[in-house]
Every structure is written in C-alpha cells, then in structure tokens.
Amino acid sequence: MVGLAAVLAASAQAYAVVKLMGLLVLVHVVLSLGWLACVAHAVSAARSFFERPRVRxxxxxVTGVVLIGFGLRVAAEVN
Known part of the structure; x- marks a missing residue:
C-alpha cells in the first residue's frame, strides 16, 4: 500500500505541474495574440504613410541607389 500512496502522490504533483504549464501556455497565447494585433495595427497605420506619392x-x-551600389560592388569585385 505504501507504493500505491507514493504513486498517487507523484501523479497528483504531476497533475499540478500540467495545470501550471497549461496556464503558462494560455498566458503565452494571449500575449502573442495581443502583440500580433498591435503589429497589425501599426502596419495598417504605416501603410497610409508609405502610400503617399512623395514618400513612395x-x-x-533610395532603393535604386542601393541597387546601383550593389551592382558597382559586384562589378568591381576581383575573383
């Protein structure tokens, strides 16, 4: 009977750990969804800024200058 009591005590501890891990997973999911919602809102707000003709x-x-710079670097590279 002592062995059975030890097994039951260990399983009760394991169940408590599983419940705690489930709670931590739930907190992680809620925080992740909140973060992703904030990122989506920021991207949506930034879209109107980047669609302006002057900014675009x-x-x-700038992109053209960077690409030309990369091309010059490749052309000047010695193998």
Missing amino acids: GALER
Whole structure:
C-alpha cells in the first residue's frame, strides 16, 4: 500500500505541474495574440504613410541607389 500512496502522490504533483504549464501556455497565447494585433495595427497605420506619392518616390530613389551600389560592388569585385 505504501507504493500505491507514493504513486498517487507523484501523479497528483504531476497533475499540478500540467495545470501550471497549461496556464503558462494560455498566458503565452494571449500575449502573442495581443502583440500580433498591435503589429497589425501599426502596419495598417504605416501603410497610409508609405502610400503617399512623395514618400513612395523617395523610397524608390533610395532603393535604386542601393541597387546601383550593389551592382558597382559586384562589378568591381576581383575573383
């Protein structure tokens, strides 16, 4: 009977650990969903800014300069 009591005590502890882990998983899920909702809202708000013609043109110019710089670097590379 002592062995059975030990097994029951161990299983009760294991069940408590499983409940705690479940709670931690739930907290993680809630925090992750909250974070992703904030990111989605920020991206939505930033979209209107980046769609402005002046900002879009500036981004295209910067991108063009960067690509030309990469091309010059590859062309100047010695193998």
